Amino acid sequence: MTSDLLFVYGTLMRGFDHPMAKLLSVNADFLGEAHCRGRLYLVKHYPGLLASDDPADIVHGELFRLRAREAMLREFDMYEACGDGFPPPTEYVREMLKVTHADGSASEAWTYLYNWPVTNLPRIASGRFLGH
Numbered sequence: 001m002t003s004d005l006l007f008v009y010g011t012l013m014r015g016f017d018h019p020m021a022k023l024l025s026v027n028a029d030f031l032g033e034a035h036c037r038g039r040l041y042l043v044k045h046y047p048g049l050l051a052s053d054d055p056a057d058i059v060h061g062e063l064f065r066l067r068a069r070e071a072m073l074r075e076f077d078m079y080e081a082c083g084d085g086f087p088p089p090t091e092y093v094r095e096m097l098k099v100t101h102a103d104g105s106a107s108e109a110w111t112y113l114y115n116w117p118v119t120n121l122p123r124i125a126s127g128r129f130l131g132h
Helices: 019-027 069-080
Strands: 005-008 028-042 047-051 058-066 092-101 106-114
Touching: 005 028, 005 069, 005 092, 019 028, 019 069, 028 106, 047 092, 058 069, 058 092, 058 106, 069 092, 069 106
Parallel strands: 005 106
Antiparallel strands: 005 058, 028 047, 028 058, 028 092, 047 106, 092 106
């Protein structure tokens, strides 16, 4: 399954003064706030998302529709240092994830899941990177 939707929960969100956030903002349409099941951890100055089956584990973020899906996903794969050309295990992996829109509807979207151990990382219990 493929999608032109991208769920972001960290430094790619609107409001971050980061070149990749700016790249996203000019090459995608902001669809609104969304959330997914998962746990959020503070890795360094950026977060990492782990998928979860527990309905109480919620991570909040934003949903975008990519205008040039393949080109943009390649750019974000390079930024997240995952995919072809990066030796495993990479810090992040791009996977499809069910996300819930603010109106309660659901979609499948690409996101970047954290792929390294979180044993010593602080959890962001609120599920919100902004304001943690």
